[in-house]
Amino acid sequence: MQNTENHHQLFLHQSQQLIEVHSFERLAELFSENHPADIASLISSLPQNIREQIWQLVPEEMSGEVLNEIDDSIRSSLLGEMETAQVISALSSLDEDEQADLLQDIPERTEEILQGMDFDRRQRLEAVLYYPEDVAGGLMDLDTIAVRADVSVGVVLRYLHKLSSIPESTNKLFVTDRKGVYRGQLFITSLLTHDHDTMVEALLQNGGSISANTPAQEAAEIFAKLDLISLAVVDDKNILLGRITVDDIVDFLRDSNQNSMLKLAGTTNEDAFSSVLKSSQYRALWLGINLITALLASWVILEFQEAIDKLVALAVLMPIVASMGGIAGSQTLSVIIRSLALGQLRKGNKVWMLRKEIGIGLLNGILWAIMVSSIAFWWFSSSLLSITIGVAVFINLVVATSSGVIVPLIMQRLDIDPAISGGVILTTITDVVGFFSFLGLASLLIL
Amino acid sequence: MQNTENHHQLFLHQSQQLIEVHSFERLAELFSENHPADIASLISSLPQNIREQIWQLVPEEMSGEVLNEIDDSIRSSLLGEMETAQVISALSSLDEDEQADLLQDIPERTEEILQGMDFDRRQRLEAVLYYPEDVAGGLMDLDTIAVRADVSVGVVLRYLHKLSSIPESTNKLFVTDRKGVYRGQLFITSLLTHDHDTMVEALLQNGGSISANTPAQEAAEIFAKLDLISLAVVDDKNILLGRITVDDIVDFLRDSNQNSMLKLAGTTNEDAFSSVLKSSQYRALWLGINLITALLASWVILEFQEAIDKLVALAVLMPIVASMGGIAGSQTLSVIIRSLALGQLRKGNKVWMLRKEIGIGLLNGILWAIMVSSIAFWWFSSSLLSITIGVAVFINLVVATSSGVIVPLIMQRLDIDPAISGGVILTTITDVVGFFSFLGLASLLIL
Numbered sequence: 001m002q003n004t005e006n007h008h009q010l011f012l013h014q015s016q017q018l019i020e021v022h023s024f025e026r027l028a029e030l031f032s033e034n035h036p037a038d039i040a041s042l043i044s045s046l047p048q049n050i051r052e053q054i055w056q057l058v059p060e061e062m063s064g065e066v067l068n069e070i071d072d073s074i075r076s077s078l079l080g081e082m083e084t085a086q087v088i089s090a091l092s093s094l095d096e097d098e099q100a101d102l103l104q105d106i107p108e109r110t111e112e113i114l115q116g117m118d119f120d121r122r123q124r125l126e127a128v129l130y131y132p133e134d135v136a137g138g139l140m141d142l143d144t145i146a147v148r149a150d151v152s153v154g155v156v157l158r159y160l161h162k163l164s165s166i167p168e169s170t171n172k173l174f175v176t177d178r179k180g181v182y183r184g185q186l187f188i189t190s191l192l193t194h195d196h197d198t199m200v201e202a203l204l205q206n207g208g209s210i211s212a213n214t215p216a217q218e219a220a221e222i223f224a225k226l227d228l229i230s231l232a233v234v235d236d237k238n239i240l241l242g243r244i245t246v247d248d249i250v251d252f253l254r255d256s257n258q259n260s261m262l263k264l265a266g267t268t269n270e271d272a273f274s275s276v277l278k279s280s281q282y283r284a285l286w287l288g289i290n291l292i293t294a295l296l297a298s299w300v301i302l303e304f305q306e307a308i309d310k311l312v313a314l315a316v317l318m319p320i321v322a323s324m325g326g327i328a329g330s331q332t333l334s335v336i337i338r339s340l341a342l343g344q345l346r347k348g349n350k351v352w353m354l355r356k357e358i359g360i361g362l363l364n365g366i367l368w369a370i371m372v373s374s375i376a377f378w379w380f381s382s383s384l385l386s387i388t389i390g391v392a393v394f395i396n397l398v399v400a401t402s403s404g405v406i407v408p409l410i411m412q413r414l415d416i417d418p419a420i421s422g423g424v425i426l427t428t429i430t431d432v433v434g435f436f437s438f439l440g441l442a443s444l445l446i447l
Numbered sequence: 448m449q450n451t452e453n454h455h456q457l458f459l460h461q462s463q464q465l466i467e468v469h470s471f472e473r474l475a476e477l478f479s480e481n482h483p484a485d486i487a488s489l490i491s492s493l494p495q496n497i498r499e500q501i502w503q504l505v506p507e508e509m510s511g512e513v514l515n516e517i518d519d520s521i522r523s524s525l526l527g528e529m530e531t532a533q534v535i536s537a538l539s540s541l542d543e544d545e546q547a548d549l550l551q552d553i554p555e556r557t558e559e560i561l562q563g564m565d566f567d568r569r570q571r572l573e574a575v576l577y578y579p580e581d582v583a584g585g586l587m588d589l590d591t592i593a594v595r596a597d598v599s600v601g602v603v604l605r606y607l608h609k610l611s612s613i614p615e616s617t618n619k620l621f622v623t624d625r626k627g628v629y630r631g632q633l634f635i636t637s638l639l640t641h642d643h644d645t646m647v648e649a650l651l652q653n654g655g656s657i658s659a660n661t662p663a664q665e666a667a668e669i670f671a672k673l674d675l676i677s678l679a680v681v682d683d684k685n686i687l688l689g690r691i692t693v694d695d696i697v698d699f700l701r702d703s704n705q706n707s708m709l710k711l712a713g714t715t716n717e718d719a720f721s722s723v724l725k726s727s728q729y730r731a732l733w734l735g736i737n738l739i740t741a742l743l744a745s746w747v748i749l750e751f752q753e754a755i756d757k758l759v760a761l762a763v764l765m766p767i768v769a770s771m772g773g774i775a776g777s778q779t780l781s782v783i784i785r786s787l788a789l790g791q792l793r794k795g796n797k798v799w800m801l802r803k804e805i806g807i808g809l810l811n812g813i814l815w816a817i818m819v820s821s822i823a824f825w826w827f828s829s830s831l832l833s834i835t836i837g838v839a840v841f842i843n844l845v846v847a848t849s850s851g852v853i854v855p856l857i858m859q860r861l862d863i864d865p866a867i868s869g870g871v872i873l874t875t876i877t878d879v880v881g882f883f884s885f886l887g888l889a890s891l892l893i894l
Contacts, residue, residue, distance in 0.1 A: 189617060221701075254668075273800075
């Protein structure tokens with residue numbers, strides 16, 4: 001027997017070799033013997049030109065599962081090549097939340113694809129499509145098994161036995177009343193450890209539901225905190241709509257994990273293996289924004305041209321002031337963004353947090369002001385220059401740490417994700433303040 | 448009935464009020480009625496001075512679960528205040544992997560605490576402590592239920608019925624032979640849907656194990672890909688050691704999610720609510736490293752003092768060259784780090800990737816060289832200066848994108864996490880190359 005991780009490496013290795021010798025028939029065979037996730041991982045890491053060709057080799061009955069495991073950025077281009085009937089057949093092997101995810105990658109064709117489905121399937125899918133991807137309703141599937149409280153364990157077991165298969169990730173059944181109102185949960189393991197004549201009412205556990213409009217991030221927090229496998233999703237009237245399963249939460253967390261770093265660098269959702277032209281376009285936006293902020297900083301320097309002309313040492317030292325502020329600011333920013341994501345920042349402690357960060361700015365400001373001004377004195381033997389840069393570093397560090405609190409709080413209030421552009425705004429502030437305070441003070445004190 | 452997420456908000460609100468009016472007895476009562484995860488979330492978001500006081504109010508039987516849900520950074524200070532007997536009693540409510548996690552926060556006391564446990568408990572815990580936190584063995588618990596292949600479903604059901612409770616997250620049993628060698632898995636749901644006289648052999652599914660030495664990140668990928676709830680952990684000889692459950696994977700992903708941003712800013716594991724002094728210390732290291740790299744850049748400028756003295760416009764424009772390179776480099780870096788994390792970069796495609804990024808560097812280099820040199824011409828009306836900055840931007844962007852591939856690959860080879868220091872190394876390169884190419888070219892061409 002093969003261990004799971006060795007198996008994956010072996011598969012990637014074999015496929016790579018088959019691709020190199022253009023042995024496509026044997027590759028198609030290899031695909032049919034392997035897990036869709038392995039195939040997805042292979043396809044994701046192929047250069048774009050070969051990718052389409054290899055995608056054709058995926059057996060039709062696996063294509064839905066493979067698409068489901070592939071990055072969003074790649075998925076839409078593969079879906080784009082498929083005919084409506086092919087998409088409908090691919091979707092049929094997936095849960096409703098997964099189908100909805102895929103359809104959201106080709107919004108312009110959603111209506112056409114829904115029309116091609118039979119009534120029952122369409123209706124189920126529309127129930128999930130009604131909710132955006134980033135709330136609980138968008139993560140749910142409809143594979144719930146609901147039972148009444150006034151039946152016995154024996155009845156429930158006989159009912160389950162009659163089902164030929166039980167949906168994946170089913171660790172609990174949901175107890176509802178006659179009108180579908182959610183009452184609580186019944187663990188499968190407690191069915192196994194109790195006698196057949198025990199009533200469901202006695203084993204029923206309260207709680208364990210979430211409103212369909214809860215943000216996905218919050219749902220993930222609840223799963224993490226309560227170690228859940230599945231969770232009932234209800235509407236405003238507490239009617240059971242569906243359930244979220246932990247595999248969806250794992251996928252959600254994994255995706256946001258991968259994306260949090262890309263977000264910071266402004267390359268959200270870039271497919272690592274797309275073409276040079278496409279990637280260049282993705283990145284040009286952020287380079288453009290950065291150019292504007294860099295020009296702002298340059299404009300500050302331009303205003304003090306005269307000072308630099310008189311004392312060229314200012315030009316040598318000025319990047320230090322800006323860069324120390326930039327680091328201090330992004331340190332605070334990342335701590336605050338994390339606290340916001342974890343819901344740790346509340347009315348009660350925001351002011352406390354601001355005061356704390358100003359404290360850090362004052363303390364590190366004094367420390368690094370002394371350090372930098374000593375170095376400046378050692379380089380240029382001018383006590384005035386050395387005092388100037390010390391004061392400028394101090395000012396910039398205090399501004400940096402306090403902006404690190406204020407900027408993300410304001411952005412959150414304005415419903416802008418501070419993880420995406422907080423860093424750019426912050427370094428713009430620290431560049432401008434750094435250059436301005438250093439060159440401005442120098443003009444006043446030295447020249 | 449209360450929805451799960453409303454309940455959490457309500458609890459935080461009520462506790463905050465009770466803390467404000469110093470009504471500690473009622474707070475202790477509120478604690479005993481709530482979930483440990485809610486209490487952990489409250490304690491994490493309290494300033495350090497109040498935190499210890501509130502921690503005393505947590506009922507002893509909940510203290511283990513609360514500690515388990517609290518951030519590493521806070522946990523060690525709370526554990527530090529507890530006596531050995533208290534720690535041992537707190538641990539008793541946790542799985543082995545969770546106990547191991549807690550003990551790893553107070554390494555100097557591990558031996559003493561292990562000695563205080565009874566033999567059986569110590570032995571189980573040592574089996575997990577044997578593995579580091581970041582491999583599969585460190586994530587496992589020992590709550591496996593193992594059965595033989597040559598018994599019937601009826602026998603297994605009777606065996607389960609005799610257990611008064613079945614461990615949480617049990618969605619499958621593990622099938623082993625007489626010597627404990629892992630043979631495969633048996634889903635609980637298939638027990639329910641098959642007749643009592645079916646043999647386990649017939650329902651047994653192969654695969655589904657992982658070696659104890661597999662990196663935790665890889666284990667998380669496997670859970671995500673295969674939508675697993677639990678997975679058998681085996682040793683080199685394929686003996687069943689324990690199991691990983693998906694809640695541990697969710698916690699692992701959530702933590703690395705939160706930490707990936709902090710890593711980039713060099714504030715790993717900082718407790719957002721610790722004291723000013725402690726936080727300042729944490730951050731000083733990274734500020735110090737940054738100062739060294741900033742000095743390196745300043746030293747390059749110092750070498751070209753004369754040039755700036757003759758043409759002050761160079762000082763105005765030089766930050767633009769450095770900053771464009773910095774952004775282009777970190778864009779590439781984050782794409783590469785993500786691909787490394789997802790295991791998408793293999794021998795077969797590393798060179799392809801490098802060529803692609805150089806292509807992006809060339810393309811964006813030409814685009815932004817034209818842009819920046821036009822702006823420079825508009826500002827300073829000097830065609831020589833404008834050509835100089837254009838060429839410098841072009842050089843720096845190509846260097847930036849190729850370093851963005853090479854630096855993380857070298858770091859990975861040296862077993863250094865590129866997410867922690869890759870950014871600093873990269874901006875040092877782009878600063879130095881940016882200033883050097885711009886000022887050097889200016890000295891040659893203009894002066």
